[in-house]
Amino acid sequence: MQESLRMNDLTSAVVTLFLIMDPLGNVPVFLTILKDVTPARRRRILVREVVIAYVVLLAFLFLGRYVLQILHLEQETISVAGGIVLFLIALRMIFPAAGGLHADAPEGEPFIVPLAIPLIAGPSTLAALLLLQRSEPGATWHLLFAVTVAWVLTAVILLAAPFLYRVLSQRGLIALERLMGMLLVMISVQMLMNGLGRFIRGY
Secondary structure, eight states, X not given: OHHHHHXXXXXXXXXXXXXXXXXXXHHHHHHHHTTTSOHHHHHHHHXXXXXHHHHHHHHHHHHXXXXXXXXXXXXXXXXXXXHHHHHHHHHHHHSOOTXXXXXXXXXXXXXXXXXXXXXXXXXXXXXXXXXXXXXXXXXXXXXXXXXXXHHHHHHHHHHTHHHHHHXXXXXXXHHHHHHHHHHHHHHHHHHXXXXXXXXXXXX
16 A cells, blocks of 8 residues: 555656656747757757756755755645645746747857756756655655656657657647646646645644
8 A cells, every 4th residue: 555655646746747847848949949940069069068957956855855955845835835836837838928938048159058958857847856755755756757767768769859849839839738627737736736735723
């Protein structure tokens, strides 16, 4: 029973991190930023950026607990705050701002910004890592597995960005991003309800 519960938590962590990284929604952004780069060079840049993003995610995974200890945050607070933040992220995926968040990206070959940070390892993903770690104390290695799986899936999709764009077109990618946003809405509401439930039971 305990093993089954752990597996469910692990699956939920993978899905949550993958949805927040939003690789399908980032495909058009990546292609736009790299439009003036040769295809061979483009692949090398993509590999470099996804690796840098993974290093940043690992740094937050192993150092995030100290941030939470310094701030003295309770599990209920983390869960409620996480639910609200993820809900806002989901709304942004479903109803994106006009022009997108990265319309003013700098010209030239990108390095770290904006591909690795914030498109992959952005504030939302890093905050989610902190929330997951605080809600599952002592599960660092399970979270490492979850981060790695979500990152691998994201990297595969982004490396296949030109192919996916040709197959699905921009409309298809937008539709998939909206669907991912709806799933993230449900996850965020569940996280919020869990935090409120723990708070109520505590009294």
